[in-house]
Amino acid sequence: MIIQKSLKLNTSKNFEIIDITSAINDLIDIDNGIISIFSRHSTTAIVVNENESGLLSDFEFMLENLVQDKFTYEHDRIDNNARSHLKSFLLSSSECLPIRNSRLDLGTWQSVFFVELDGPRSNRTLSLTIIGE
Amino acid sequence: MIIQKSLKLNTSKNFEIIDITSAINDLIDIDNGIISIFSRHSTTAIVVNENESGLLSDFEFMLENLVQDKFTYEHDRIDNNARSHLKSFLLSSSECLPIRNSRLDLGTWQSVFFVELDGPRSNRTLSLTIIGE
Amino acid sequence: MIIQKSLKLNTSKNFEIIDITSAINDLIDIDNGIISIFSRHSTTAIVVNENESGLLSDFEFMLENLVQDKFTYEHDRIDNNARSHLKSFLLSSSECLPIRNSRLDLGTWQSVFFVELDGPRSNRTLSLTIIGE
Numbered sequence: 001m002i003i004q005k006s007l008k009l010n011t012s013k014n015f016e017i018i019d020i021t022s023a024i025n026d027l028i029d030i031d032n033g034i035i036s037i038f039s040r041h042s043t044t045a046i047v048v049n050e051n052e053s054g055l056l057s058d059f060e061f062m063l064e065n066l067v068q069d070k071f072t073y074e075h076d077r078i079d080n081n082a083r084s085h086l087k088s089f090l091l092s093s094s095e096c097l098p099i100r101n102s103r104l105d106l107g108t109w110q111s112v113f114f115v116e117l118d119g120p121r122s123n124r125t126l127s128l129t130i131i132g133e
Numbered sequence: 134m135i136i137q138k139s140l141k142l143n144t145s146k147n148f149e150i151i152d153i154t155s156a157i158n159d160l161i162d163i164d165n166g167i168i169s170i171f172s173r174h175s176t177t178a179i180v181v182n183e184n185e186s187g188l189l190s191d192f193e194f195m196l197e198n199l200v201q202d203k204f205t206y207e208h209d210r211i212d213n214n215a216r217s218h219l220k221s222f223l224l225s226s227s228e229c230l231p232i233r234n235s236r237l238d239l240g241t242w243q244s245v246f247f248v249e250l251d252g253p254r255s256n257r258t259l260s261l262t263i264i265g266e
Numbered sequence: 267m268i269i270q271k272s273l274k275l276n277t278s279k280n281f282e283i284i285d286i287t288s289a290i291n292d293l294i295d296i297d298n299g300i301i302s303i304f305s306r307h308s309t310t311a312i313v314v315n316e317n318e319s320g321l322l323s324d325f326e327f328m329l330e331n332l333v334q335d336k337f338t339y340e341h342d343r344i345d346n347n348a349r350s351h352l353k354s355f356l357l358s359s360s361e362c363l364p365i366r367n368s369r370l371d372l373g374t375w376q377s378v379f380f381v382e383l384d385g386p387r388s389n390r391t392l393s394l395t396i397i398g399e
Contacts, residue, residue, distance in 0.1 A: 002166050002265050004233060033268050034302050034362075034395050036167050038231050040240030042182040048359045049308040054340030055351055062333060062352050067195060074187030085188055086195050089224070091355070093181045093243070096167075096229040096362040098304050098393045100270060105393045107306030110359070127231045127238045129167050131264060131397060132268050135299050135398050137366060169300050171364050173373030175315040200328060207320030218321055219328050222357070226314045226376070229300075229362040260364045260371045262300050264397060 001030060001133055007126040011119035015063075017056050018114045024128070025103050033132015035104070038094040040125045043084035043118035045091035051111040063087045063117075084118035091115065099132055134163060134266055140259040144252035148196075150189050151247045157261070158236050166265015168237070171227040173258045176217035176251035178224035184244040196220045196250075217251035224248065232265055267296060267399055273392040277385035281329075283322050284380045290394070291369050299398015301370070304360040306391045309350040309384035311357035317377040329353045329383075350384035357381065365398055 005027050009018060024037065037046050049055070067090070073082030095112065098105040104112065116124065138160050142151060157170065170179050182188070200223070206215030228245065231238040237245065249257065271293050275284060290303065303312050315321070333356070339348030361378065364371040370378065382390065 004165055004231065032270055032395075034397065036229050036231055038238070040238070040243065042240070042242050047355055049351060049355055052341055052344060054344060055348060058339045058341050058348050058352060059355055061337070061339075062355070065334075065337075066199060066332060068198075071194070071198075073191045073194075075185055075191050076187075078185060078187060082188060082191050085182055086191060089180055089182055089192055089195070092225060092228075092358060094229060095358075096302050096360060098270065098302055098395045100393070105304070105306070107308070107391070109308050110306065125240070127233070129165075129231045131167065137298055137364065169362050169364055171371070173371070173376065175373070175375050199332060201331075204327070204331075206324045206327075208318055208324050211318060211320060215321060215324050218315060219324060222313055222315055222325055222328070225358060225361075227362060258373070260366070262298075262364045264300065 003130040005128040007128060009114055009124045010122050011116040011124060014119050015060050016116040016119055019051050019111045020114050021111045024112055028099055028102055030099060030130055030132040031102055033099050034096055035099055036096045036129040038127045040127055043081055043088050044124060045088050045093060045115040046095045047091055047113050047115055048095060048110055050109045081118045087117045136263040138261040140261060142247055142257045143255050144249040144257060147252050148193050149249040149252055152184050152244045153247050154244045157245055161232055161235055163232060163263055163265040164235055166232045167229055168232055169229045169262040171260045173260055176214055176221050177257060178221050178226060178248040179228045180224055180246050180248055181228060181243055183242045214251045220250045269396040271394040273394060275380055275390040276388050277382040277390060280385050281326050282382040282385055285317050285377045286380050287377045290378055294365055294368055296396055296398040297368055299365050300362055301365055302362045302395040304393045306393055309347055309354050310390060311354050311359060311381040312361045313357055313379050313381055314361060314376055316375045347384045353383045
């Protein structure tokens, strides 16, 4: 069985990390299988990690440090968001996760996050594909 | 329905980024589902982002900056391409993407890219698995 | 056909990289399809690359260099492992890989690795979902 759904998100900050675990679980209507979570934008990411506010601040700090603003980026001549794209390249626009007993089969300390890297934006869209039985 | 295909690519530069969106779309013969795109090499990557030439140059620059050539790498004693492998570790050899209406369900500003990190090479091979109906 | 399995691992070092290619192949009981390999922990990762000891040392060195210990991390106030989480953010907790002829369809120089970033630990658990026929 293949089921396709969408999830829309609005963001309110330039960098924002939104825990979408519950929203995804609410959309799951199979018992067992997988879900492909894909963000249809190239300045966002999907990641899985622990939902602890200090850690999420550390994550933002690490990205700022890895994609430094001391350099000149060519894409900024066209659209002033090269660093947002580059952070997205380093992370990923998708995750493919297991479903067991009608829920994401996450560990105790795991959440699924949507990462806004170039907000605020309206109508960020995730394309979800559920495969299972 | 499970369909497996291959896509072969030749590269002509040490670092090269090839937009494979159209080639993948041409191989899709289901209506809805997912496609797993996997590169069978450990000095390449599959990424999704915007096809803008300045941004792709920035991406190459970022990788050079993150995996610096000022260090000595152990793998270079065996095969002089440690940095190519390390860039591949940071990215990913695969992407699992949604298919809707017989096409990749990408956003307006998204393309799928094969990234050559240790070229030029002949017969780089992608293993494609389409699951859907 | 959807088949779900688990693979448990014990680790003996703080940073440890375990080749799980054979263990995964032994669990595959379909002919063709995909396998989603997901680690249920937020201080671990799944990666695909070459199993060469020098390269694996270079990989550890790169991660140490990218997530530097000269900074103060907020998560360390709660649990002294911020850098382990941040390395996991940069890598990924999952890989979705092709299966052909009852085996992972890897290239000649590719292995699948479980990466321990905060060991030693007992009972690290991978959630495996096999989809195919």
